[in-house]
Amino acid sequence: MADSSSASYIHMVHHMIEKCLIFNMSKEECVEALSKHANITPVITSTVWKELEKENKEFFKAYEERQSKQEQMSEEETTQLIQKIISDSSKESDE
């Protein structure tokens, strides 16, 4: 009853967090996304995230590292990418 619904709810939140992880989102981003798109209370998201972290320490450790690496290098490249996209789209519209 309450247990199974809680369990399934938590599972669902877990699932959603995994989807966010695929997007390489940070915990905060994930909390925000879940709250925004699925109306999951931030505290629930963050709790589930923490528990997941506990269960999958290695994964999250590596995940964190990757996150920080990305943050360092990506800015210029992101800008470049955006500029490229803009020029591409303007080319398309010209044609």
Next chain:
Amino acid sequence: MLALSPARNSTRDDGESEFRATSCGFSINPEEDFPEFAVHGDLLDIIDFDDLFGVAGDVLPDLEMDPEILGGELSDHMNASSTITTTTSSSEKTKSQGKSNNKKGISGKGEEVVSKRDHNETPVAETVVNYDGDSGRKRSHSSSGSTKRNPISNNEGKRKVKKVDWTPELHRRFVEAVEQLGLEKAVPSRILELMGVHCLTRHNVASHLQKYRSHRKHLLAREAEAANWTRKRHIYGLDSTGANANGRNRNGWLAPAPTLGYPLPPPAAVASPPVHHHHLRPLHVWGHPTVDQSVMPHVWPKHLPPPSTAMATPPFWLSDTPYWPRIHNGTTPYLPTVATRFRTPPVAGIPQALPSHHMVYNYKPDHGFGGPRSLVDLHPSKESVDAAIGDVLTRPWLPLPLGLKPPAVDGVITELHRHGVSDVPPAASCA
């Protein structure tokens, strides 16, 4: 219109040449006749051959035999005359009435036509011409679903074919008649009798019946899918909560019965769809202003309606309830299932273009753990995130994308309690 048949026969007997002369200016050329049809104002369009002959004998009522034979001919006018016999026999078979005179007439016609066909394709044209009153009628009937005006009406001396307007009321009677007979046994002529509507010809009914049957099949498939989905939701135990204040979880899970106010519990709804759905659907789909909206639940698994539209629709469903009980008692059990799956998406805020977002989403896993960094990852688009999350909400049975070890439920709950969250899932609105 029905009374015209004898007249037509006699006219035809008099001289097919006469027919040819008067018929819409058809020149009897075997194959050319057909192109001419096109010339005569979308005749080919009107002649819905599939409708006529797609279902062997089903569509063609036991009018004056001719249509059945001719139908066989028309569909296979290129082929040997044996087709006619086949069609004829199949027509006979399907016509459960098995009126002997009809049969005789059919074979007679078949022979007649066959012999003619042997010479050349003339009979085809003849037959086409012959019953052009009929065919006119037929065309209009076959197109009744598409409600096209029959151009044959320019035939002097031929019946004006009435465009059949399948109003909800008319359709309701049709459905009632079909059910009384049983769908398998529902024969157009019987349906017509049961309906007691005089402005309908058997062919009108026949083509409508064919459409109805194929539509039902689609609906059955969709409802089965919906039932499956609903059952899976039960497995996830979200429906059983029902304990949520308004029966609706904040995150979008819906407890169908309480939310919609239907007295019957979801399991009953799941069980009943195959039985009842056909009561519900046709009225919505045909000749009814609610067609568009009713289609939405059908396509729901593929195209989730945008939240705004979807939110508007549940009232539609509820307001529609009076329709159903009026016709079929006890059909309401089905509605919760339908409306349930209909309402869930909006709450989840699922965008429509799910598949495309999925593509974006799927791109991510390519670079795995320490793989090549993707720039796009940094700021995932809202839509893709929304889509991914929505995917979880709508299809919770999907496997976890990463397969991380799930957290201990107790641990989570304890933690939540510590933070002051007692309810999982919470009934309070989102913070």
